[in-house]
Amino acid sequence: MVKITIRLVGEDNDKVFKRIELDPQIHVDDLVKKIESVTNIPPEFQQIKFRGDELPDVERPLQDIKFGEELVVSHSSLPQWNVFLIASNIPPHIPHETKKKQVNEASNILLRLYKDGFFATYADFAIRRIKFNREFSRILDDYDESIKRAIERYFTALLEKNPANPTLTFRYSEKPVKGIQAGFVCTVDCGQTAQRYFVKGHSGMSSRQNVDLREIFVYRLLFHIGVGPPVHIVPNCHTSAIAVYIATLEVANFNSSHNTKLPLKAEIMLDLIKSRMFSDRAETWL
Known part of the structure; x- marks a missing residue:
């Protein structure tokens, strides 16, 4: 058994989980479950890097990992979050129907992110989500x-x-x-x-x-x-x-x-x- 670090990237500040104990012979299926238990990223949305490269697609990818080494992990929906940030930047003085359309597009992105477990992983981003929903609640309520x-x-x-x-x-x-x-x-x-x-x-x-x-x-x-x-x-x-x-x-x-x-x-x-x-x-x- 060795103790490693899992670094969650994506927010302004990385979240570092130290002294995570695992067996270098761990099977990849057990590894993604371990990462999920630490970061809340479902296995199908995990992007994992080891020593700067994508984790090898093999049965036991960490056989030579050493004490204190890092796995860098992110949620694969991060690009969609960046799209939301652009879509949600809605000018205040635009026609109401145009505003409704843009609000709906941004809201649909949020819904997909929510279903993907994105906000369970990146709790800091949930604040921006709440702010958007409050600002445009009158449009969203009756849609x-x-x-x-x-x-x-x-x-x-x-x-x-x-x-x-x-x-x-x-x-x-x-x-x-x-x-x-x-x-x-x-x-x-x-x-x-x-x-x-x-x-x-x-x-x-x-x-x-x-x-x-x-x-x-x-x-x-x-x-x-x-x-x-x-x-x-x-x-x-x-x-x-x-x-x-x-x-x-x-x-x-x-x-x-x-x-x-x-x-x-x-x-x-x-x-x-x-x-x-x-x-x-x-x-x-x-």
């Missing part, structure tokens, strides 16, 4: 792709723990009735069952600064008293103080009041409820 990412992450974490759900697939379609808020219909297919959810943005309007707890309370209240469908309050995938998404399970044979002829008494009651719900005095009513 369909952002909502889909949040929905998929949420339901994957919720449902894949169940052994009966080995794989999940997601399908999307337009809402039957267009509204002011972004959203769509999402079908979550667990293999044996498929459930349809109506998904919409919440608190994405410019007049709001925080999540509206009154609206969330009403959704949960209606479900618990047996009037409303099951509802999921889904956090977004980026750092934002103003947005969550609401996913309500489709109700079989449901007819909207817009498409149903109600008795006069029911219409009066519905109008009363609406006026209470959207009144400026709703805080005191709730």
Whole structure:
């Protein structure tokens, strides 16, 4: 056994892990697992140099390594990070649609980096990622792709723990009735069952600064008293103080009041409820 140094490069300052013990006869499969345990770089994204050259592609590449020698390691997605830094340098005074396009391109790069485990390796870069997400959260909050990412992450974490759900697939379609808020219909297919959810943005309007707890309370209240469908309050995938998404399970044979002829008494009651719900005095009513 010898003790070596693993040097992680890529950030402004290298991270040096000293006195890492290993057997010079270590198999390459065990070596990449060892490097992963130290640097958090998944084996498929490891770039390893030994004595200034790429690690030889052999079964036991470190047979002649000496005490105190270094392995220099980096994440193979570093070039994509540099592309993000360029893409995220968005001038403030450009047309809104152009800004949306650039923000989305930069956000897609961040998503790939996140999936590759990049920020688990380079925690210092996560600060730049958080700053970007906060700066452009109002654009990202109501972007369909952002909502889909949040929905998929949420339901994957919720449902894949169940052994009966080995794989999940997601399908999307337009809402039957267009509204002011972004959203769509999402079908979550667990293999044996498929459930349809109506998904919409919440608190994405410019007049709001925080999540509206009154609206969330009403959704949960209606479900618990047996009037409303099951509802999921889904956090977004980026750092934002103003947005969550609401996913309500489709109700079989449901007819909207817009498409149903109600008795006069029911219409009066519905109008009363609406006026209470959207009144400026709703805080005191709730």
